[in-house]
Amino acid sequence: MIGLDTNVLARYYVADRGDPEAERQRAAACRLIESGQPLMVCKTVLLEFEWVLRGYYEFEPVEVLTVLRHLLTLPQVTIEDRDTVEQALRHSEAGLDVADALHYASYRNCRGLATFDDRRFARRARRLGLTPAVVLPG
Numbered sequence: 001m002i003g004l005d006t007n008v009l010a011r012y013y014v015a016d017r018g019d020p021e022a023e024r025q026r027a028a029a030c031r032l033i034e035s036g037q038p039l040m041v042c043k044t045v046l047l048e049f050e051w052v053l054r055g056y057y058e059f060e061p062v063e064v065l066t067v068l069r070h071l072l073t074l075p076q077v078t079i080e081d082r083d084t085v086e087q088a089l090r091h092s093e094a095g096l097d098v099a100d101a102l103h104y105a106s107y108r109n110c111r112g113l114a115t116f117d118d119r120r121f122a123r124r125a126r127r128l129g130l131t132p133a134v135v136l137p138g
Helices: 006-015 019-033 043-056 062-072 082-094 097-108 117-127
Strands: 039-041 077-079 113-114 133-135
Touching: 006 019, 006 043, 006 062, 039 043, 043 082, 043 097, 062 077, 062 097, 062 113, 077 082, 077 133, 082 097, 097 117, 097 133
Parallel strands: 039 077, 113 133
Antiparallel strands: none
16 A cells, blocks of 8 residues: 655645646556556545645635545545545535644544634534534633
8 A cells, every 4th residue: 555645635636737846746646546546545645645736736615525525536546544534524524724623633532622713713613513512612
C-alpha cells in the first residue's frame, strides 16, 4: 500500500494548465491513482487537502465536498478512520466547515467538545442539534 500526500491529491484533482512541472506531476498522479494498486489517505492529509482546495485554489465548499466524496468512492483508496471522515462530510454538508466537522467527528465518543469558536463552530453545532454538545469553556 502507498500513502498519498496532499500534493499528489491536489495534482490529481486540479489541472494547473500552463505550468509544465505541474502538468508532469498531474500525469504522474493520475497514473498512480488510476493504477489500481492499493493506496491510502490519512485524515491529516484530507484536512490539509481541504485547506489547499479552499484556501489556495479557491474552491467553493460544495466543490470541496464533491472532490472529497469522489475520493471516497475510489475502490483502491483506503481512507484512515473512514467512518469518522464520512460523518464529518455529512456534518459539513449540514453546515459545519470541514475542519470543524472532522474534529467533531473524531471526538464523537467524548461527553462534549470544548472550543472558543462560538460563531463558526459552537453555534452551528447547536443549531444542528449535534450530540455530544460543542461547548464554550468557562
